Amino acid sequence: MITAVLAAFVIFSLCVGAMPVEAAGALGLLAGGLLLAFGRHSHSGMLVIDIYARRSRYFEWSPALKTAGCVLLLVLCVVSPSPWVPLALALILTVLTVAGRGVTLSHYLALFSLPAAFLLLSGLALLWDYVPVKEGVAAFPLWNGWLVITAEAQVRARLVMARALGAVSCLYFLSLSTTMPEILSVLRRAHVPQVMTELAVLIYRYLFLLFAAYHSMRDAAASRLGYSGFARSVRTTGAVYGNLLGTSFRQAGACFDAMESRCYNGEIRFLQREKPVTVPAAALFGGLAAGAVLGIFLAVRGGL
């Protein structure tokens, strides 16, 4: 709800001055309504992104290609001097991700609600400025000075927001089509220190144990009214977390004994399914990257 109001206000601030006030207001309300309809931030405590990734049809594509391609697009988004290149990428990648059948459009938009909250709050700070004299396209008096939006601030905020949207959709394309173990195996091949990749693999596997343990502890506490009232919920949460950490250490000990008895020598390897680079995948990333480079080139040349 608050995010929606905030979205409406920020979009209005972005557009005011560039178009009639009514149009800016309508656009703001539209964005707010969209967020109100879809922007749910879930706390199911499950790794939904991981589940979506396994469902996606891009799951069969080569993880190395997806990782490299998405990181390349990400970099192109961030260096783009024009807001149109990242916006176009965001649109294309959103369509592609949803077409990949891993995630529905409403779930995809719900995933955007968390970055959106950050983007909107910091957007306020980017757009509004407190100055002693009145200037800019919109101004409100406040104490002895003015809260103003200047045209330059608007241009900058538009660019920053477009870049962030494009970058988030690149990241989502990767994370909604590639599971963590595959990305880690790519990192291992890219010579990231072994200690880190191995820790990461172990952490990933322990996540599920800990989530399961947490859920049973939380349900046990909730069924005994452990979360009634603020003070009691803080106390219960602290106790559950402490117990969770203790339990997790005990489980790590058990895991170590099991691994030690199976000749663990400080190195863990898993069998990976071969996923060769396919022509459509390579063509897609090649095409998108070429398009983005062309867009950036045109923007630099023509001041788009």
Next chain:
Amino acid sequence: MNKREKQLVALSAVVGLALCAAPSASAMHVMEGYLPPAFCVIWGAVCLPVLAAGVVSIRRIAREQKKVLLLLAMAGAFVFVISSLKIPSVTGSCSHMTGTGLAAILFGVPATTVLGVIVLVFQALLLAHGGLTTLGANAFSMAIAGPLVSWGLYHVGEKLHFPKKLSVFLAAALGDLFTYCVTSLQLAMAYPSANGGVAASAVEFLGVFAPTQLPLAVVEGLLTMLVIMGMETYAMPELQLIGFEKEVKYE
């Protein structure tokens, strides 16, 4: 009311709403694609030496005691899990703990840095908090600056013979606050205000995030304190295993 006054009332209502009950407050991760390229590279470069030191120290410990690697992995998983769970909050927004203060108090800074970086990558890919291009900036504020302050404060508190609960609370809460200040400063350095420069911009960023971050720091401090108390009651052998309790006894 004339038109200007009406606008003023409307604006103050919107800003007030936004500030009083801000939306989901995750632990202030700078989102993907938000920083200009130069800043991504600089923050990454700042973090690399600390990260390398952490990797070297973990590798040395792991060679002597293989079990420590598993304990660290569990600790990393724990930090990730609590950072993804909703905690009770005052304003009705969704807040999450950072958990790095707790890790710094229990494991020290180098290990926390390595765990923090891995957890940040996981958060970016599995929870969509933070991002890959902003990994350096986030790692600096959450995995280096915050834990350093937490660790330092905890040990200062121990030296001054503060009650342990107080020093844990102060370490976690102030570490969290420091993380938030560093993040605001990072944002301000990337996007200085046209009129007042970095300082004015920093005040603006501190202002818009303060309503979510200040209560969060207090709750994080309380929870960290409760976790340590709970572990002292129920998980003493584990605390001794990671050297936390022993260290305290000798001092």
